[in-house]
Amino acid sequence: MIFEMTNQVRVKNIQEGQMWYQTLFNRQPDFIPHEGFAEWEVIPGCWLQVAEGTSSEASGPIRFGVTDIEGERERLIEELNIDRFEIFSREEVPVKWATFTDPWGNRLGFFEYLNKNEERERIKTIMGN
CATH class of the missing domain: 3.10.180.10 (2,3-Dihydroxybiphenyl 1,2-Dioxygenase, domain 1)
Structure with missing residues (x-):
């Protein structure tokens, strides 16, 4: 049974990425489990993860x-x-x-x-x- 989902995007600099996505969503992340990572629960059970790393141009x-x-x-x-x-x-x-x-x-x-x-x-x- 599938009951939740996450999707992840990668950014070169987590501080810049977190600020950009905070503006997109008009709010702070819901969860920052560790350095280099932030998550927003966009709607109940649907999470977007922003992680420091190299983005994938062909996705989305x-x-x-x-x-x-x-x-x-x-x-x-x-x-x-x-x-x-x-x-x-x-x-x-x-x-x-x-x-x-x-x-x-x-x-x-x-x-x-x-x-x-x-x-x-x-x-x-x-x-x-």
Whole structure:
């Protein structure tokens, strides 16, 4: 039985990486078990680990569900000085999505449900409300 998951990205400098991801998530790490490593529980049971090391350019993207993809894009451009990235959608896909990279080449992204009722139901299910 699978009941949780983790995903890991690597950064060259853990202090810089931790600060960057703190800004991305708008909060401190949930767990720092040892030097060179920080973890955030993004949603219940889903952890992102940031570890000092060499990033893998071919992996990802890891996409995070958001309720306002345009607003999050503007926040990251302003707060993290990342390049403007394109937001995509297709008629047959129930979300719009985007991909960007962190300063170490890790591919990340966002997605937003087009149907806001579906989005609210997903949030209630995932967050246990």
